[in-house]
Amino acid sequence: MTLLQPELLARLAGAFPEGVAWKDLADSQELSLASWHLLSNRLARGLCERGLVPGDRVALAVPEREPLTWLVSYMGIHKAGGVAVPLNTRLSGPEVTRILRHAGVSVLLASDPLLATIPEVGARVPIIATTGGAVGTGGSDGTRTATLSWNDLLSPDDSPVAHSIRADDVADIMYTSGTTGDPKGVLVPHGGLSSTDRVPSSWHGLGFLTSSAFSTTSGSLLVCGPMRGGMSGWFLPRFDPEAWLTSVASARPVAAFLVPAMVQLLVAHPRFASADLSSLAVVNIGSAPIAAQTLRRLGAKIPSANIMCGYGLTEFGAVTAMPMGDGGRHSGSVGLPLPGVVVHILTPEGDEVATGEVGHIAIGGTRPRRAYFRDTDTAGTTWKDGWLMSGDLGHIDADGFLWIAGRQKEMIIRGGHNIVPGEVEAALFEHPRVIEAAVAAVPHEVLGEDVAAWLVLSEPLPSVDDLRAFLLERLADYKVPRRITVVDALPRNEAGKVLKDRLVAHEERRSAP
Numbered sequence: 001m002t003l004l005q006p007e008l009l010a011r012l013a014g015a016f017p018e019g020v021a022w023k024d025l026a027d028s029q030e031l032s033l034a035s036w037h038l039l040s041n042r043l044a045r046g047l048c049e050r051g052l053v054p055g056d057r058v059a060l061a062v063p064e065r066e067p068l069t070w071l072v073s074y075m076g077i078h079k080a081g082g083v084a085v086p087l088n089t090r091l092s093g094p095e096v097t098r099i100l101r102h103a104g105v106s107v108l109l110a111s112d113p114l115l116a117t118i119p120e121v122g123a124r125v126p127i128i129a130t131t132g133g134a135v136g137t138g139g140s141d142g143t144r145t146a147t148l149s150w151n152d153l154l155s156p157d158d159s160p161v162a163h164s165i166r167a168d169d170v171a172d173i174m175y176t177s178g179t180t181g182d183p184k185g186v187l188v189p190h191g192g193l194s195s196t197d198r199v200p201s202s203w204h205g206l207g208f209l210t211s212s213a214f215s216t217t218s219g220s221l222l223v224c225g226p227m228r229g230g231m232s233g234w235f236l237p238r239f240d241p242e243a244w245l246t247s248v249a250s251a252r253p254v255a256a257f258l259v260p261a262m263v264q265l266l267v268a269h270p271r272f273a274s275a276d277l278s279s280l281a282v283v284n285i286g287s288a289p290i291a292a293q294t295l296r297r298l299g300a301k302i303p304s305a306n307i308m309c310g311y312g313l314t315e316f317g318a319v320t321a322m323p324m325g326d327g328g329r330h331s332g333s334v335g336l337p338l339p340g341v342v343v344h345i346l347t348p349e350g351d352e353v354a355t356g357e358v359g360h361i362a363i364g365g366t367r368p369r370r371a372y373f374r375d376t377d378t379a380g381t382t383w384k385d386g387w388l389m390s391g392d393l394g395h396i397d398a399d400g401f402l403w404i405a406g407r408q409k410e411m412i413i414r415g416g417h418n419i420v421p422g423e424v425e426a427a428l429f430e431h432p433r434v435i436e437a438a439v440a441a442v443p444h445e446v447l448g449e450d451v452a453a454w455l456v457l458s459e460p461l462p463s464v465d466d467l468r469a470f471l472l473e474r475l476a477d478y479k480v481p482r483r484i485t486v487v488d489a490l491p492r493n494e495a496g497k498v499l500k501d502r503l504v505a506h507e508e509r510r511s512a513p
Helices: 005-015 033-049 067-079 093-103 112-117 119-123 217-222 241-251 260-267 292-301 376-382 421-429 464-472 500-505
Strands: 020-024 029-032 057-061 083-086 107-110 127-130 135-138 144-149 170-175 185-189 207-210 232-235 255-258 282-285 306-313 317-321 341-346 359-365 387-396 402-407 412-414 417-419 434-444 448-457 483-486
Touching: 005 033, 005 067, 020 033, 020 067, 029 033, 029 067, 033 067, 057 067, 057 093, 067 083, 093 112, 093 119, 093 185, 107 112, 112 119, 112 127, 170 217, 207 217, 207 241, 217 306, 217 317, 241 260, 255 260, 260 292, 260 434, 292 306, 292 421, 306 387, 317 341, 341 387, 376 387, 402 421, 412 434, 412 448, 417 421, 421 434, 421 448, 421 464, 434 500, 448 500, 464 483
Parallel strands: 020 232, 057 083, 057 107, 083 170, 107 127, 127 144, 207 232, 207 255, 255 282, 282 306, 448 483
Antiparallel strands: 020 029, 135 144, 170 185, 306 317, 341 359, 359 387, 387 402, 412 417, 434 448
16 A cells, blocks of 8 residues: 555654755755654644644745755645645746635745735735745735744644545645646645655665756655655756756766756756766656657766656656666657556547557546546546546557657647647757757648747757758658747746747747748
8 A cells, every 4th residue: 555645754754764855955954854754743733723624725835945845844734634735936926826816725835035926915815924034915905914934833743633644635736837728726636646655664865866846746746756765855946957967976866857858958068978977877757758869868878877758747647657677678758657557549539549559648547536626627628438638649659668749739730731749849859959949830821830940059050941951851841840930948837848839929039931
């Protein structure tokens, strides 16, 4: 039986109290297993003493620069029986306000800078605590709501709260990234916060490095992920390729988690070729598809490491993972379905396709089902007969490995030809001067849709004609973008996914007609 996150922490804190659960690499502060357990007990009791009852929603908007506070808060909310609502602290004030209203939160744990962007919050949230000093939150009618300091919520009693958590109880409401529309809240059960039942029998404390925000789907799975392998989580706030390369060389972690955007920036960095990455035995890559050329460059740099791509969705959690010891035989795949997960590839009519044929990815299994919060109409089209219609395209090979082709909604139909943006992006990444690439559909009066690309390039910059000629050697002519825009950076959400809708909305800034 899989131990739920609070249960796992309690067991490990008893067995290895001095073990470092998490370390903030920005300031070298550490959170031991015992400290995490006891501090989260105090916070849970403090929330209960202020009226929190099981099922109440608690918004968690603590920034990445305070990872240890975030971790204590998250565990404390769960121990109190509350439902955590992790927020991307890079959202604007109106975006945060809409989520707070939709979730119906009873408590908000936040930083002072975020509170400054939502001055009306005091009229909507009964209890507000800030990681800064206690302040007042102003309303439009001139009233001010007292805001507690986060420390004020800590009860002096560090004993566990007498509340039992079941696997099918709601743990979180995770708001989706919104790359194809407005964010939606997904109900995540406690039993869905782990993809393994492993409990370590010893604590070696080797480092697992990540810069993925805990408020993302992948980040939430990492809260206790390293602990299940007896490892210490090492958090590097705000990913920067220079800082990441330096941290690996100096701190020497044995494992790391990266999203494809991070890998792309790393392999394009001037120091990548000379950087010492020899300590890495495992590199996990998730959150989005990754270009084959990028993966090959990383693999050539650390040939002895296991590079393990995975696949998951907020609406389901972790779906697949690359097995250890594959040796690159299925490089580019996102691996095999995890225990309790079944993946089918379907036609638009719902029939299964032949092995190796691209179709729509449907996901099912024995996991506790997730659902949208207060959005039953959408849920009726996302889940069908117990299967999650992922919206992704892919195929399963003869060995059972899943390969992602792209998003169904991103499919470009140009003059009757179907074009998968991921295929064009993969060809672009083969060019030595392409650091980042995004491909999407733009309207066309005659063809219906046309292919557009946005690129981040390194010096010396290739010409648009050179780029098109390069692509024509690798793709059919109708797949080659006729509109190419060179940008300084691609807009991304907190999970590292490119916000293509923003690129299309600003398409008039293109550099080529």
